Amino acid sequence: xxxxxxxxxxxxxxxxxxxxxxxxxxxxxxxxxxxxxxxxxxxxxxxxxxxxxxxxxxxxxxxxxxxxxxxxxxxxxxxxxxxxxxxxxxxxxxxxxxxxxxxxxxxxxxxxxxxxxxxxxxxxxxxxxxxxxxxxxxxxxxxxxxxxxxxxxxxxxxxxxxxxxxxxxxxxxxxxxxxxxxxxxxxxxxxxxxxxxxxxxxxxxxxxxxxxxxxxxxxxxxxxxxxxxxxxxxxxxxxxxxxxxxxxxxxxxxxxxxx
Amino acid sequence: xxxxxxxxxxxxxxxxxxxxxxxxxxxxxxxxxxxxxxxxxxxxxxxxxxxxxxxxxxxxxxxxxxxxxxxxxxxxxxxxxxxxxxxxxxxxxxxxxxxxxxxxxxxxxxxxxxxxxxxxxxxxxxxxxxxxxxxxxxxxxxxxxxxxxxxxxxxxxxxxxxxxxxxxxxxxxxxxxxxxxxxxxxxxxxxxxxxxxxxxxxxxxxxxxxxxxxxxxxxxxxxxxxxxxxxxxxxxxxxxxxxxxxxxxxxxx
Ligand SMILES: Nc1ncnc2c1ncn2[C@@H]1O[C@H](COP(=O)(O)OP(=O)(O)O)[C@@H](O)[C@H]1O
Ligand SMILES: [Mg+2]
Numbered sequence: 023x024x025x026x027x028x029x030x031x032x033x034x035x036x037x038x039x040x041x042x043x044x045x046x047x048x049x050x051x052x053x054x055x056x057x058x059x060x061x062x063x064x065x066x067x068x069x070x071x072x073x074x075x076x077x078x079x080x081x082x083x084x085x086x087x088x089x090x091x092x093x094x095x096x097x098x099x100x101x102x103x104x105x106x107x108x109x110x111x112x113x114x115x116x117x118x119x120x121x122x123x124x125x126x127x128x129x130x131x132x133x134x135x136x137x138x139x140x141x142x143x144x145x146x147x148x149x150x151x152x153x154x155x156x157x158x159x160x161x162x163x164x165x166x167x168x169x170x171x172x173x174x175x176x177x178x179x180x181x182x183x184x185x186x187x188x189x190x191x192x193x194x195x196x197x198x199x200x201x202x203x204x205x206x207x208x209x210x211x212x213x214x215x216x217x218x219x220x221x222x223x224x225x226x227x228x229x230x231x232x233x234x235x236x237x238x239x240x241x242x243x244x245x246x247x248x249x250x251x252x253x254x255x256x257x258x259x260x261x262x263x264x265x266x267x268x269x270x271x272x273x274x275x276x277x278x279x280x281x
Numbered sequence: 282x283x284x285x286x287x288x289x290x291x292x293x294x295x296x297x298x299x300x301x302x303x304x305x306x307x308x309x310x311x312x313x314x315x316x317x318x319x320x321x322x323x324x325x326x327x328x329x330x331x332x333x334x335x336x337x338x339x340x341x342x343x344x345x346x347x348x349x350x351x352x353x354x355x356x357x358x359x360x361x362x363x364x365x366x367x368x369x370x371x372x373x374x375x376x377x378x379x380x381x382x383x384x385x386x387x388x389x390x391x392x393x394x395x396x397x398x399x400x401x402x403x404x405x406x407x408x409x410x411x412x413x414x415x416x417x418x419x420x421x422x423x424x425x426x427x428x429x430x431x432x433x434x435x436x437x438x439x440x441x442x443x444x445x446x447x448x449x450x451x452x453x454x455x456x457x458x459x460x461x462x463x464x465x466x467x468x469x470x471x472x473x474x475x476x477x478x479x480x481x482x483x484x485x486x487x488x489x490x491x492x493x494x495x496x497x498x499x500x501x502x503x504x505x506x507x508x509x510x511x512x513x514x515x516x517x518x519x520x521x522x523x524x525x526x527x528x529x530x531x532x533x534x
Binding site for chain 2: 140147149151177
């Protein structure tokens with residue numbers, strides 16, 4: 023009964039130790055800019071179409087959902103602001119984290135796991151190079167950096183999706199739709215969204231590199247690494263979503279009291 | 282310096298009893314040692330201990346007189362640069378082309394410019410006889426060619442010490458012989474120290490100054506061909522003659 027729980031705690035602990043190793047390597051022996059750019063480009067290109075499409079539909083969904091409520095209060099003018107705010111603060115980062123976990127997380131852990139079980143990682147060490155610096159760090163940073171690009175792409179598309187739904191379904195024109203976006207989407211909402219995005223990206227990047235790097239035992243081991251990545255990132259993201267929401271609400275309250 | 286590589290009282294345990302127990306082995310500069318023994322008893326582990334890929338549970342691994350696992354990371358990787366390794370399953374970088382596989386260590390660890398790297402790559406591809414395949418990927422070439430590529434990559438930084446893990450596994454007899462001749466030729470050119478794992482006894486006799494059998498957590502050090510054939514240890518005589526009856530029978534699958 024206790025054993026599975028202990029295993030989970032072990033796993034989290036080892037993942038944190040691995041994260042520390044990555045950060046220390048980044049500080050002491052950073053990888054080249056080229057390799058970071060290459061990975062960032064790869065992740066962005068891999069995921070932009072999916073993220074953009076999903077973003078578009080999120081905007082559309084939010085608009086449909088908020089239409090009813092705003093209509094009931096005669097506040098249809100705030101439709102665009104509300105749905106964009108919800109996307110920036112919550113749905114956007116969460117959705118992008120999930121998409122990236124399914125795509126980039128699985129890809130990265132399978133790739134690294136295969137390199138591990140075919141001893142390519144050992145071969146790198148044998149050639150006097152540092153595998154953390156050469157292959158882990160660029161992938162880690164690539165995922166973190168590109169998740170911000172993807173967030174931006176997703177948000178822009180969600181505004182378009184919302185606008186379209188706004189005029190087709192709710193009967194407000196695009197100008198009206200965007201008018202109250204600046205009123206409702208404050209700097210604070212944007213900061214909140216960016217913070218979430220960063221936290222989720224850090225979770226994803228450290229879990230998938232850790233799981234891949236520590237894979238053992240052939241094809242089965244690679245399979246386990248991929249499944250492990252999916253489970254650990256999804257759970258981690260949801261838990262930290264709750265935690266960051268709590269944190270930012272508290273921060274906001276403190277801020278308001280202070281003013 | 283009297284010894285280039287040494288294991289001193291090394292024990293290694295992966296959690297289900299020690300695989301090697303208090304073993305000692307010293308390899309002199311320029312010597313060629315061949316490791317033989319039933320599979321799964323730790324031949325590859327010995328090579329990985331020397332190469333710094335595995336840490337002994339207790340005991341010391343000395344490379345050029347330095348305790349490999351007690352060194353700070355940068356000195357350890359400096360020593361690793363002096364060693365090259367052909368992995369049992371080659372461990373080629375499958376996302377890089379044949380030529381890039383050889384260029385990789387030079388790009389990472391030397392300040393050679395691009396034209397010089399290309400010249401070196403061509404030189405090594407030529408030396409192992411796969412020049413035509415430079416632009417192909419590792420999974421597009423045959424097993425023998427992959428071995429040759431693995432050897433070329435191991436030698437790319439001109440290491441003083443080279444480990445070959447089963448260089449002739451799965452190859453036909455003619456290719457095997459060519460690979461061993463290649464290893465010997467390269468060894469003479471570089472005057473390097475080599476440790477080779479093989480269970481092909483003909484090739485082992487051809488290559489070895491000294492043969493060491495890995496079994497029962499021990500290293501049974503014999504000698505050259507004549508001494509190995511004359512060795513009294515029943516495990517050695519059973520193994521090298523491939524007899525079905527003897528102390529090794531029934532213990533390992
Ligand atoms: N990194 C490792 N972790 C756990 N067990 C290992 C590791 N490396 C090797 N072993 C175990 O050590 C034993 C010997 O392996 P090996 O040296 O590859 O045998 P061989 O003599 O056939 O080369 C095997 O049972 C293997 O499972
Ligand atoms: Mg082996």
